[in-house]
Amino acid sequence: MSEHMKVFEPIAIKGMELKNRIGLAPLLNMPRAEDWTPDDRTVTWFEERAKGGAGLIMTGAFFPNHPLMPESPEKFRKVVDAVHAHGAKLAVQLAAGGPMLGNGPSLPPYPDDRHAKDTMAQVFAGVFSSMPGFTTVNELTVEEIEQYINGFAMATKALKDAGVDAVELHCAHGGATLCCSFISPFYNRREDDYGGNWEKRLRLPTEAIKKMREAVGKDYPLLVRISANELLGPRGITLEDTTNIIVPAFEEAGVDCFDVSQGSILHSPEGISIPLYYPRGCFIHHAAAVKKVTKLPIIGVGRIVEMDMAEKFLREGKADIIYMGRQLTSDPETPKKYFEGRPEEIRKCIGCLEGCGTPCPINYDISPEAVPLTRAEKSKNVLVIGGGVAGMETARVCALRGHMVTLMEKSHELGGTVAALTLDPLTAEFRNIVDYLGTQMRKLDIDIMMCREAGRDDIAEMKPDAVIIATGASLRMPEVAQGKPGVVEHVDALRRRSEIGKRVVVWGLMYGAELAVSLAREGKEVILIGEAGENTIASHASNSRRWWIMRKLTDINVVRANPEAKRVSNPEVLFHVRVEEITPEGVTITDNQGRTRVLSFDTLIVSRGREKNDALFQEFEGRVPEVYKIGDCAAAGNIQKAVWSANEVAREI
Structure with a gap:
């Protein structure tokens, strides 16, 4: 690879010099001890990514008010030494949980809660509703807010003393973090000095930054992660809000770098943990917009799995540093292989969002249970x-x-x-x-x-x-469908896609839901049917994939930021139905009320079970x-x- 490429170039954030412009994005699924402090697995995890060539290693969130935080510096020092041994820098992300954390202190009850009840329950089938405190959140007192602000400052000082090169304040992802919950007009309905207008809603995070700065001095790098767009429309943080109000406020408070993300965990979850359905690099326009309004370094992120794409974004001036999160999970050596001219050996992330930490579905070696790869005693x-x-x-x-x-x-x-x-x-x-x-x-x-x-x-x-x-x-072909014209099983349908007709019935809610959405996007008229209920929809897939699929289906009661948003009508979804007969006229179904209906089709795709x-x-x-x-x-x-x-x-x- 050419040494004149931007990814090779060093860059400084305040006094922290990075050897290149590739960083490990903060991932919550990193390994750590049961008490959420670093352990030996944490050290190994981050060392592997530093050894693999990333210039900046950013941890996932640690909690500033954790009771063990005062005892943690020595644990972090082990991570620092391991990362520094490979020429990389270590930054630690600090976050306090927002209203998504059951039993956690948060904000007033969810706004407009008749539209804010089902996103998680649809996927987790009632798990969260059984958690005490999940649907009832409490308004923090001013004293509690001050405790959080002081906690951020004390934790930052402790991390600096442990040799950590920089600290990031997590102010992104809506209800996932306390700071973003205060910033967001969607979540923050307070009526005191910490709610109302933009200045008041920004008070907690900007005061935290100022306290952190006082604790570590003017030369220590402080970063902030923001959701440039919560994807909630005018009720949430918009890109215009970010560029006109939020960025200047943080810059004035004393941050040195913006890590630009998007989304809100409870109401646009797939906008954060983006599955393979989204194009690569789909956040970068947010980073580019923020870069236009500040001279501080900007970090871009969002399904960037190729080093060539990272180079392109850097050359186009859309960001100064590129984060890779899931890609450095699937292959920690991505930068190293690229820098050494071996890009074909990179194990690219498939975007499935299964694990995304420990384990990764396509990289067995990073699993805690992995059997070491050793030479066989005898060649066979x-x-x-x-x-x-x-x-x-x-x-x-x-x-x-x-x-x-x-x-x-x-x-x-x-x-x-x-x-x-x-x-x-x-x-x-x-x-x-x-x-x-x-x-x-x-x-x-x-x-x-x-x-x-x-x-x-x-x-x-x-x-x-x-x-x-x-x-x-x-795939199992039911007896009622065997030998019938126009009937094809799921995998054969994919291989003979050009033969699929205009009117399609997909029989099977699990794997079939994904295919039904895909065919509808092509302009087919699709009906998705199944014996079970909506909890079966794409139940084989990760939560973020399920969220995305469910939002594309009609009659699924998912949360929308705008309750007036138009629902899709294609594909149509029919739950709790039994297939009685398949004839040239169509497939006859009976629902759980005993009602019968004949669905005409050109192609019936069977996507049920496997043997x-x-x-x-x-x-x-x-x-x-x-x-x-x-x-x-x-x-x-x-x-x-x-x-x-x-x-x-x-x-x-």
């Missing part, structure tokens, strides 16, 4: 049957351990079901893991046999020491010294289960 001939993600990952790990590996795939492509999912625009990012594993297999010189179905003759000819069955699972394809395991067991089954072949699951089962087997052979 290993045959992997099935070229999906589980089979490819098994082949990769076996080869790294010194085994001679052959992979046999009966089709013309690698990747299995995951490769099929990449054909849907909504899940195209899954291509990242398929491409990464394909590259690794080629580099490791694994013998790949395509369009070859394994049989007993192969076993007799190859004489493997171990056979790993990774033949996946098949493992493990016949080869039964056939080969006892014929070779070792036989294993992994991935969906062992138990139908998701990408993480495929990767995990692959590693658990490959590391014991």
